[in-house]
Amino acid sequence: MITKKEQLTALVITYNEIGYIEKCIESVSFAxxxxxxxxxxxxxxxxxxxxxxxxxxxxNPFENFTAQKSFALKQATNDWVLFLDADEIVSGSLQNEIIQTVSSDTEISAFWFYRQFMFKNEKLNFSGWQTDKNYRLFRKSKASFSDCKIVHETLDVDGTSGILKEKLTHYCYKNYEDYKSKMLKYGQLKAIESFYKEKKFSYVMMVLKTSWKFFNHYILRLGILDGKKGFIVCHLNSLGVLERYKELKKLEQKNELAYYLVMP
Structure with missing residues (x-):
């Protein structure tokens, strides 16, 4: 058994995650x-x-993903933090690699994890996710979530980064309505992010970006090789892009209406 020289905190943020969170918590019980x-x-x-x-x-009330994860990070009492999404699971081999890393006197501040995406209980091998990686293990004292994004949050790291060999299992797709709801929510948050960055709505860009998302993931990133499940995931991912532009248009219209209402 490996004895950790430093303590490890596992962090997760949740909202209506029954069916996912049980296995996630079980997989980080070593923390x-x-x-x-x-x-x-x-x-x-x-x-x-x-x-x-x-x-x-x-x-804690949800404002956006970055704010919620920043709040969670402040609650950790240990410097080493393992930050997971509720639909992610740490395998036994990845547990061992994490423990070895925390025990190793490493000077690396943060580690990327590659992820194995799961469509229900089947592997999703392509569809744009084959090179996906995220920061999941890092020192609290050396990292913080960037204020530049409110969804698909970015970690700012003070120091060097490494990559763990074992993959994190990501149960991204429970059912059609669940994944669709997730993609629409991401699209709405991306619209707010774009609005505050003063990006303008465009019908041309809406059509091009939505079409490109599907073509890129389904054809160029080989989603077609994932069969029916690849088509479903690529379609819903592109739907998220469409929702971003539709919501951005609504935000601009609300802003214009508010402007004219306060005009003398």
């Missing part, structure tokens, strides 16, 4: 501290977490 920040779930997620003997659960 010295498990903290979950829940944005007032209504499906039993909070009750499950509250009753779990190893979990400290805190409820």
């Amino acid at each position: 010295d501290e498990i903290i979950v920040v829940d944005s007032f779930s209504t499906d039993g997620t909070y009750e499950f977490l509250k009753s779990h003997p190893k979990v400290k659960v805190i409820q």
Whole structure:
């Protein structure tokens, strides 16, 4: 058994994650501290977490992903942090690699994880996700979430980065409505991000970006080789892009209306 020289905190943010969160928490049970920040779930997620003997659960209103993850990061009492999404699972071999890393006196500040995407219980091998990687293990003292993005948040790292060999398992697709809802939510948050960056709505860009997303993931990134599940995922990903532009148009219209209402 490997003895850790430093303690490890596992962090997760949740909202209505029953069906995912149970396996996620089980997979990080090796951590010295498990903290979950829940944005007032209504499906039993909070009750499950509250009753779990190893979990400290805190409820905090959801503003955006960056704000919620920054809040969660402040709750960690240990410097080494393993930050997962509720639909991600750490395999036994990845657990060992994480423990070895935390125990190793490494000077690396943060580690990328490659992810194995799962469509229900089947592997999704292509569809644009084959090179996907995210920061998941890092030192709290050496990293912070960037204010530049409110969705698909970015970690700013002070120091060098490494990559772990073992993949993180990501159960991205539970069912059609769940994944569609997720993509629409991402699109809406991206619209807010674009609006505050003063990016303008364009019908041409809406059509081009939406079409390109599907073509890129389904044809160029070989989603076609994932069969029916590849088509579904690529279609819903492009739907998220369409939603971003539709929501951006709404935000611009609301802003124009507010401007004319305050005009003398």
